[in-house]
Amino acid sequence: MPDRTSDGGLGGFYEELLGSEMAPLWEVLDRNRAPRPVTVPHRWAWSEVEPLLRRAGELVTAEEAERRVLMLVNPATKGDKRAVGNLYAGIQLILPGETARAHRHTAAALRFVLRGEGALTVVDGVAVHLSPFDLVLTPSWAWHDHVNGTAHPMVWLDALDSPLTRALDAWFFDPHPTGLQEPGDDPAREAALTYPWAPVHSAAVAAAAASDEGAAAIAYTHPATGADVLPTTRCQVVTVAAGGRWGPQRRVGGAVFCVAEGRGTAAVGPATFPLAFGDVFCVPSWCPLEISNDGGDPLSLFTYDDEPVLRAFGLERSEPA
Secondary structure (H helix, E strand, C coil), X not given: CCCCCCCCCHHHXXXXXXXXXXXXXXXXXXXXXXXXXXXCCEEECHHHHHHHHHHHHHHCCHHXXXXXXXXXXXXXXXXXXXXXXXXXXEEEEECCCCEEEEEEECCCEEEEEEECCCCEEEECCEEEECCCCCEEEECCCCCEEEECCCCCCEEEEEEXXXXXXHHCCCCCXXXXXXXXXXXXXXXXXXXXXXXXXXXXXXXXXXXXXXXXCCEEXXXXXXXXXXXXXXXXXXXXXXXXXXXXXXXXXXXXXXXXXXXXXXXXXXXXXXXXXEECCCCEEEECCCCCEEEEXXXXXXXXXXXXXXXXXXXXXXCCCEXXX
C-alpha cells in the first residue's frame, strides 16, 4: 500500500502538487449520473414581495437606486445574483413621474409586466409602450431606460442571463452619456421588441383545452425568423385548464415561472408550492416539475429558461422527451 501520510508518500505528493498549482483529478472526479444543481426549488410569494416592494418605493428613490429592483435570490446561493442556475430574476417598481436612467450591458434582458399600463421602455431609441402581461425585450448591449408618465405605479418581472454572462467573463456595463434617450416611434422595430399577451395566451388556452392533459405550453417566437426571442432565452406561456396537469417532466437547465392568472399548485422536486397571481418560483436543472390547476379558471404562467444555450451546445435533454 502507498504511504499516504509521510512526507515521502502520497500526502507529501499532494502537498507538492498544491504548491505547484496542481491537483489530482482522481480525488474529485465527478461520477454523478445526473446534474447536481447548486440552486434549489423556491417560491417568492407575491403576498410577501408586494409589501416589501411598496416599502422600497417609500424608502429608496429612483435616483438613488438607478433601478429599484428587489432581486429574487436563491436560498442556496445567498449573496449571488441569481434565482436559479444561470438565470436572474427581480421585481422592479417605477412610481408615477419617475424615470430610470439609461444604460446598457452585455447581458440580455426581458420584462414581463405585472401591474400598470402606459409607461415606456425606450430600447435603442424606440419607445415601447407597456401593458399588463406584455413581454418586452432588451437585447444584449441595447440602450434602455424606463419612463413612467402615468398616474399609476408600474411593476414588472425583470429577467436576465447575467449569471451566464458573468460566468463567461463577458460582462460589460455602460451608463448613457446623457442619462435618458430621446424616444421615437418605430412600429416595425417596436414589434420585434414587444410581444402582447393576448395572442400567445389565447393560443395556450385553446391548446390546453384541446389536449388530453388539459395543459399546453406556447413559445414566444421572433416574428421574422421563428427563432427564440433572445439567443440565450426561451420564453413561453404555460396554461393549465381546470382539472388539468402539466408534467411531470424534467429538463436540463434552470427555469423561472411567474403566475399571471388563476390558481394552482406546483410540485418541484420535494417541494410543493401553492400558486396565485404574481408568485414566482424556480426549477433547478433536472428537477421534476408538475403543475396542476386547483380552480375553475385557467391557470396561466409566464416562464423563461436557458434552452437556447443548451441547444446550441447539444446539451439539451428532457423527460419525457
